[in-house]
Amino acid sequence: MINVRLSITNTFVAISLASLIMIGAGVMVPLTVSAQTPEEVGLQIAKDSRERDQGFGNFSAQQKMILRNKHGQESLRQLRVKVLEDESDGNKTLFVFDEPRDVKGTAFLIHSFKEKADNQWIYLPALKRVKRISSSNRSGSFMGSEFAYEDMTPQEVEKYTYKYMGEQPCGEWTCTIVEQVPTDKKSGYRRQLFWRDKEELRIVKVEFFDRKNVHFKTLDLDDFQQYLDQYWRAGTMDMVNHVTGKSTTLTWSDYQFRTELNERDFTKTGLKRVR
Numbered sequence: 088m089i090n091v092r093l094s095i096t097n098t099f100v101a102i103s104l105a106s107l108i109m110i111g112a113g114v115m116v117p118l119t120v121s122a123q124t125p126e127e128v129g130l131q132i133a134k135d136s137r138e139r140d141q142g143f144g145n146f147s148a149q150q151k152m153i154l155r156n157k158h159g160q161e162s163l164r165q166l167r168v169k170v171l172e173d174e175s176d177g178n179k180t181l182f183v184f185d186e187p188r189d190v191k192g193t194a195f196l197i198h199s200f201k202e203k204a205d206n207q208w209i210y211l212p213a214l215k216r217v218k219r220i221s222s223s224n225r226s227g228s229f230m231g232s233e234f235a236y237e238d239m240t241p242q243e244v245e246k247y248t249y250k251y252m253g254e255q256p257c258g259e260w261t262c263t264i265v266e267q268v269p270t271d272k273k274s275g276y277r278r279q280l281f282w283r284d285k286e287e288l289r290i291v292k293v294e295f296f297d298r299k300n301v302h303f304k305t306l307d308l309d310d311f312q313q314y315l316d317q318y319w320r321a322g323t324m325d326m327v328n329h330v331t332g333k334s335t336t337l338t339w340s341d342y343q344f345r346t347e348l349n350e351r352d353f354t355k356t357g358l359k360r361v362r
Contacts, residue, residue: 226275
């Protein structure tokens with residue numbers, strides 16, 4: 088989620104990203120119901136967003152990752168993203184780097200879960216071994232980008248607490264703003280603010296606050312397209328680090344839904360054989 092701005096999936100996603108990496112959409116939430124608390128409204132928005140995005144089965148996509156330093160100098164990486172849906176627990180996501188040569192063959196695998204900690208592994212061709220990413224390291228930079236390892240995992244509803252903060256104009260739309268607080272004490276974030284357009288619940292912006300509650304990153308998403316008449320995906324994701332002045336842009340293309348992907352394509356032991 089790439090030359091338009093965002094703030095992870097093929098994310099991922101994904102948004103992922105995966106999440107960051109996998110951007111969902113949903114029906115409008117009755118935000119004016121006085122019987123609901125801000126916490127209940129925020130949780131309902133998150134649930135509706137997830138429900139609207141369920142049922143895609145699997146997809147693959149091409150992704151470009153543009154890294155910029157504080158002087159604006161750029162470097163480019165190209166990769167493939169594959170996602171296998173599991174509505175009973177959590178999705179599986181695979182990132183495979185194709186260019187440049189120094190990262191070619193690097194593969195990053197995520198097995199996400201709705202409640203327990205995700206499993207993450209990375210295969211480094213230079214070392215010819217698979218390394219597990221521990222929970223304490225998931226706030227670190229993903230492949231030198233401004234996305235953290237935890238940004239690339241799907242946003243499982245059960246892993247956050249929620250609070251509806253109101254609504255604001257966001258470009259041509261009006262967005263709901265929901266505060267998400269990770270329940271994982273090892274998260275690099277104290278809280279996040281998710282901006283979703285009211286009609287489709289597409290995530291258009293995320294503001295990240297570190298453990299000291301400093302606003303240090305913003306993710307902007309743009310170039311949305313709808314697939315299979317239901318599933319919205321951002322074509323551009325732009326993550327800006329306000330502390331370092333660095334940024335990373337992800338651009339997505341060539342989405343293919345409901346392909347022949349299966350569980351065998353997402354195993355730890357198969358990472359060394361990924362092509």
